[in-house]
Each structure stands twice: as structure tokens, then as C-alpha cells.
Amino acid sequence: MMIQLVSDNALDNNCRSLELSTGKKEIRIFIGSAFTSVCVKNASHSVWRGCGRVFHGNDTLAQAVASYKDSAVKAMIETAMEIVAA
Numbered sequence: 001m002m003i004q005l006v007s008d009n010a011l012d013n014n015c016r017s018l019e020l021s022t023g024k025k026e027i028r029i030f031i032g033s034a035f036t037s038v039c040v041k042n043a044s045h046s047v048w049r050g051c052g053r054v055f056h057g058n059d060t061l062a063q064a065v066a067s068y069k070d071s072a073v074k075a076m077i078e079t080a081m082e083i084v085a086a
Helices: 060-067 071-085
Strands: 004-010 016-021 025-031 035-042 053-056
Touching: 004 071, 016 071, 025 060, 025 071, 035 060, 035 071, 053 060, 060 071
Parallel strands: none
Antiparallel strands: 004 016, 016 025, 025 035, 035 053
């Protein structure tokens, strides 16, 4: 499975917004100082729906990986973790 980084935006106050895609699925990740939000869009959806799942506390991206069952979504979040760590 090929994961493509669609966008990576640095926002104010050390926040970051990432969008990744596998072709069939897309995710948007907002990483803020207080929380992280992960929104998944399947190929069947034509628009983004809601703000997705929200995670608070320490290691929010690790929490996100643990909360999804879909291996493609897990892989995209893990890729985002590598991008943020670099």
C-alpha cells in the first residue's frame, strides 16, 4: 500500500495539520497543543464528515493508532507520527 502525503501545514501555536491518502482512504490529522483530531474519509464519501475522533493527553497519535481497526488508517497515522518526529 502506498501512502501519499497530500498536505503538511504548520499552524499557529505549534499546531500542525496533515492530510494523507492511500487512494481509497484519506485522513486529516490536526495536532494541537491540547488535543489531536483524526478524521477519515472513505472512497464512498464525497465530502469530509464531522471532525473525527479526538484524543487528549500524552501520546495522542499512539492513542489514535490504538483506536482504529483498519490497517490502512493505522499505517497512515503511523506515517504521520514519523513525519512529525522528523
